[in-house]
Amino acid sequence: MTKGEETRSRIVDRALELASVSGIEGLTIGTLASSLSLSKSGLFAHFDSREELQVAVLERAADRFRELVVLPALRAPRGEPRVRALFEKWLDWGKSSFLPGGCVFVSAAAELDDRPGRARDVLVQAQRDFISVLSQAARVAVEEGHFRADADPDQFAFELYALVLGFHHHSRLLREARSGRRVRAAFDRLVKSFSPD
């Protein structure tokens, strides 16, 4: 890795931290540069535009997510244990040290849902990919007989997604300490209602 690539990587890492707090739109070149002891122009030389920086941040976040959530969970046994592993790793994700302001995808989703562009495209693709991981895991649970044969894996993915969003909302905005217990109780009931009698 050349020095330039290394610097660029350092920039993206720090940008991800800042974007976690102030959002992907609140991320500014000046603040980012001075927090890295770089000049604005020195930093900017690594990107053609601010949008490319935002795209790089989202892609870095997606990489981290795969590495910290998806891949470890896929090593869990097929079926319900794997579904549960996805859920638990996912809950931990928002508390990662490089996300001091909470999951960057959640804030980016609110900011980009009406702002077309490459950043939005990358975000949407990452979300779709992960949702399909969720429903695939649910499908495997059906195959394993952990979920009912007529269970709808996409419906399961939707509901699980909603639960984790609710968890994020309650713990970050409302600073609700019971969020963890609440969301796990909800998860258990969700799994139970998808399980055979």
Next chain:
Amino acid sequence: MTKGEETRSRIVDRALELASVSGIEGLTIGTLASSLSLSKSGLFAHFDSREELQVAVLERAADRFRELVVLPALRAPRGEPRVRALFEKWLDWGKSSFLPGGCVFVSAAAELDDRPGRARDVLVQAQRDFISVLSQAARVAVEEGHFRADADPDQFAFELYALVLGFHHHSRLLREARSGRRVRAAFDRLVKSFSPD
């Protein structure tokens, strides 16, 4: 209502529309003024600061929410019908004509969760108030025998909240057409699992 009050009200209305699209932080005095054919200074004369404008926007949104969601739903029969009315009115809320960019509380939650201030306080209070309306409705459903006697109303409120967040996420970011069907199926399952056998 004096002319000044009327103008201020017009400003807040338009500001709510704009904030729905660009977020409460993306809301700028200049854009807002020109979209009302007002000068920046003329508009600013009605507020002491931008933060006060943001607070006014959130309070206006909370008023509308009470008027369009909470009050009509409270006229539904006690118990499960009232819970269902809250849910359905709530789903409609995000499609209101004055919220072209979706629910302003959702985007504000992502933007303000790490930014202390009066705007955050108003937002948090509005959310807490509504959540307590939800759990109170669930409590009534227990009293009416529509929900099980050992059902936890706060847990129900948490899960319902999560479902609607998930709906908003799927329909706005992912432009998923099936979101309505999905969230209603989830609601039915949620209600069923809180109902007596």
Next chain:
DNA sequence: TGACGGTCCGAACGGTCGTGCTATTTCCAT
């Protein structure tokens, strides 16, 4: 008629934004 409070405007302030240029430094291969 004239003074007055309410309402809005025009101009300007200091800052910060993203983004170009050009110069300077730093690093590596020869």
Next chain:
DNA sequence: ATGGAAATAGCACGACCGTTCGGACCGTCA
């Protein structure tokens, strides 16, 4: 050790940010 490329800094730009201030227009009441 040195030439050339890569990496960073310096500086300036136009645009827009929130905010201030003096003044112009208004209907109302003395």
